[in-house]
Amino acid sequence: MPAAAMAPALRIHAGPRALAQLRERGLRAEDVRAMPAAAGGAKGITLNPLDRFIFGQWLQGPASTARQTVHLLGASIGAWRMAAACLQQAGGADAALAQLAEDYITQRYDHAPGKMPTASTVSRAFGQKIDERLGVRAAEVLSHPRFRLHVFTSRGRHVLARQGRVRTPAGYLGAFIANAAHRRALGAFIDRVVFADPRDPLPFGLADFRTHRAALTPTNLAPAILASCSIPFWLDAVHDIPSGPRGAYWDGGITDYHLHLNYAAMDDGQVPGWGGGPGLVLYPHFQPHIVPGWLDKGLKRRHRASPMLDNLVVLSPSPAWVARLPNAKLPDRNDFKAYGDDDAGRVRDWRIAVAESQRLADEFAEVVTAGRPVQALPLP
Numbered sequence: 001m002p003a004a005a006m007a008p009a010l011r012i013h014a015g016p017r018a019l020a021q022l023r024e025r026g027l028r029a030e031d032v033r034a035m036p037a038a039a040g041g042a043k044g045i046t047l048n049p050l051d052r053f054i055f056g057q058w059l060q061g062p063a064s065t066a067r068q069t070v071h072l073l074g075a076s077i078g079a080w081r082m083a084a085a086c087l088q089q090a091g092g093a094d095a096a097l098a099q100l101a102e103d104y105i106t107q108r109y110d111h112a113p114g115k116m117p118t119a120s121t122v123s124r125a126f127g128q129k130i131d132e133r134l135g136v137r138a139a140e141v142l143s144h145p146r147f148r149l150h151v152f153t154s155r156g157r158h159v160l161a162r163q164g165r166v167r168t169p170a171g172y173l174g175a176f177i178a179n180a181a182h183r184r185a186l187g188a189f190i191d192r193v194v195f196a197d198p199r200d201p202l203p204f205g206l207a208d209f210r211t212h213r214a215a216l217t218p219t220n221l222a223p224a225i226l227a228s229c230s231i232p233f234w235l236d237a238v239h240d241i242p243s244g245p246r247g248a249y250w251d252g253g254i255t256d257y258h259l260h261l262n263y264a265a266m267d268d269g270q271v272p273g274w275g276g277g278p279g280l281v282l283y284p285h286f287q288p289h290i291v292p293g294w295l296d297k298g299l300k301r302r303h304r305a306s307p308m309l310d311n312l313v314v315l316s317p318s319p320a321w322v323a324r325l326p327n328a329k330l331p332d333r334n335d336f337k338a339y340g341d342d343d344a345g346r347v348r349d350w351r352i353a354v355a356e357s358q359r360l361a362d363e364f365a366e367v368v369t370a371g372r373p374v375q376a377l378p379l380p
Helices: 016-025 041-058 077-085 092-105 119-133 135-141 167-181 183-188 221-228 263-267 335-339 343-356 358-370
Strands: 010-014 032-037 070-075 147-156 190-196 211-215 248-250 280-284 312-317
Touching: 010 016, 010 358, 016 280, 016 312, 032 077, 032 263, 041 077, 041 092, 041 280, 041 343, 041 358, 070 077, 077 092, 077 147, 077 221, 092 119, 092 343, 119 135, 119 221, 135 221, 147 221, 167 183, 183 190, 221 248, 312 358, 335 343, 343 358
Parallel strands: 032 070, 032 280, 070 147, 190 211, 280 312
Antiparallel strands: 010 312, 147 190, 147 248
């Protein structure tokens, strides 16, 4: 077999404190106190086998050594992934996450030949699927004995307070310009609303950006997750979510694309109600860089690691492994345009990508079951 084919699929990067801990005694399930899950659309399905191992075996299950509370933070598809991980019945997290991948891979929307489906069409179909998979089981999601779900959304302000044919493009143009000047300036157009499990607060503050908190309930779980998945112009905004401030809600990735948050404050005693002690944040991700907001994708200076990521451990695919996937890349939203009406071709290639992703799970399982120090890399 060629050497390139034998290259590891999984890379592990970590912040300074996490890196020292991994190199000293490895990674244990009981070390994990929080798990973020990024926006990124179809890229997220390549993490599905890894999610299934982590939530179906390692963090819970008969052989798991973990008993602590774990906070699950999600934006966009990450919110859907983390909600599925909280399901306990009918096969539990493993079955729910497998179903999520199947739903995402096989999604199709009515549209005219050669045209993209309308935002309203996508929102309607997406909303029905979220209701079917999560809405009817919302009480189950929110009653997990150890997991606490926190859904990140982006709420429009001023011109973006309601969706409109003119005001939405104008508002996002203003948001783009403001964000280019300074990330905090984006708050003049959009703020962060976190729909959070009311049983326990987030174990760190959110002072980095204008933020509102609202209780996540069985009533608002489905609309909050739909809002968190509602990419501007691809889906409609979700308006006036129960228990949240009034307004138009869009994809949580706009404010928190990769959830670059103050995880290092998790154990500094500054957050009331947090008694977990020192711990790590485990981040299955599709790349090693943590980009703060969706509008920061082109601003490379904002992609660097910061002191807030001191206790973060990132699991991501290696470039050599990605190069072996169909089209030599991870699945992404642009595939809907690239494949056009060839849904069968897109579905085939996305299935191949998910099947190949089993290597990520297998390699991670080998790392954590060996019980040896982990020679991780510093965060870039």
